Amino acid sequence: MVTDRIALITGVSRERGLGYETAKQLKDIGFTVVITARDYDKVRTLADQIGAIAKPLDVTSDASVAAIARELDDEFGRLDVLINNAGAFFDFGGNPLTADMQFVKDALDTNLLGAWRVIQALYPLLEKSDAARIVNVSSGAGSFSDPVFGLGYHFSKVPVYAITKLALNGLTVKLATETKDSPIKINSVDPGFTATYSAAEKWGARPVSEGAKGIVWAATLPDDGPTGGFFRDGQPLGW
Numbered sequence: 001m002v003t004d005r006i007a008l009i010t011g012v013s014r015e016r017g018l019g020y021e022t023a024k025q026l027k028d029i030g031f032t033v034v035i036t037a038r039d040y041d042k043v044r045t046l047a048d049q050i051g052a053i054a055k056p057l058d059v060t061s062d063a064s065v066a067a068i069a070r071e072l073d074d075e076f077g078r079l080d081v082l083i084n085n086a087g088a089f090f091d092f093g094g095n096p097l098t099a100d101m102q103f104v105k106d107a108l109d110t111n112l113l114g115a116w117r118v119i120q121a122l123y124p125l126l127e128k129s130d131a132a133r134i135v136n137v138s139s140g141a142g143s144f145s146d147p148v149f150g151l152g153y154h155f156s157k158v159p160v161y162a163i164t165k166l167a168l169n170g171l172t173v174k175l176a177t178e179t180k181d182s183p184i185k186i187n188s189v190d191p192g193f194t195a196t197y198s199a200a201e202k203w204g205a206r207p208v209s210e211g212a213k214g215i216v217w218a219a220t221l222p223d224d225g226p227t228g229g230f231f232r233d234g235q236p237l238g239w
């Protein structure tokens with residue numbers, strides 16, 4: 001059944017991932033949710049579990065992104081919420097002096113250009129919503145303010161990943177400036193250190209349901225809500 005509000009989430013291939021949990025929470029509050037992943041079998045299995053709609057989407061592929069834009073246009077004619085959740089290339093222990101440049105390009109292609117590409121392609125559909133929201137799932141690793149994982153701190157041993165998220169935050173600001181006179185709101189959200197992998201749980205990461213709440217918050221902002229910001233749990237974060 002198609003309900004009033006339609007949301008699309010990228011990078012939903014794992015039951016334990018933030019994308020799947022975000023999809024569940026949006027379904028629970030009445031959204032029609034389209035979940036996407038580059039592996040269609042995986043996303044279809046997940047979609048079946050929660051009554052979502054599955055579609056294949058590789059955010060690094062212009063053709064794949066164009067195809068989903070066409071399909072959404074044909075099926076719904078608009079989009080209310082876009083959540084750019086796809087992200088990877090967590091180069092733990094990496095070193096910018098020796099980082100492989102192909103790895104850097106691939107990381108940027110997914111974490112920065114992936115979101116950018118999808119926003120450009122789906123923007124005409126978001127413009128047809130009366131209150132569109134875009135959420136770029138970022139990370140404290142890409143900020144100067146996070147005292148544990150942030151740029152310049154000891155645990156920020158994920159240089160390539162961190163730089164892609166820093167750039168993603170820049171994209172959020174530039175797009176928000178460009179769209180400030182429209183009803184569209186676009187924000188970056190850091191879900192916090194979240195137990196989407198069992199190793200993270202051992203290091204004290206919080207439950208996935210908590211990390212996803214801040215994403216849902218930004219996806220459901222009221223008309224007087226913020227745009228162009230960076231948030232965790234609905235609270236502003238330093239850049």
Ligand SMILES: NC(=O)c1ccc[n+]([C@@H]2O[C@H](COP(=O)([O-])OP(=O)(O)OC[C@H]3O[C@@H](n4cnc5c(N)ncnc54)[C@H](OP(=O)(O)O)[C@@H]3O)[C@@H](O)[C@H]2O)c1
Nearest residue numbers: 011012013017018058059060085086087138139193194196
């Ligand atoms: N967990 C945390 O503590 C934490 C903290 C801060 C930020 N984040 C961010 O939260 C988001 C979700 O992460 P997660 O922890 O839930 O891990 P995850 O389950 O690994 O989520 C990342 C998703 O991105 C997908 N992806 C990678 N390349 C893609 C591409 N080219 N096209 C489409 N999808 C692609 C992956 O799919 P495949 O299976 O196909 O690779 C996977 O489904 C990421 O952006 C991450 O940077 C997580």
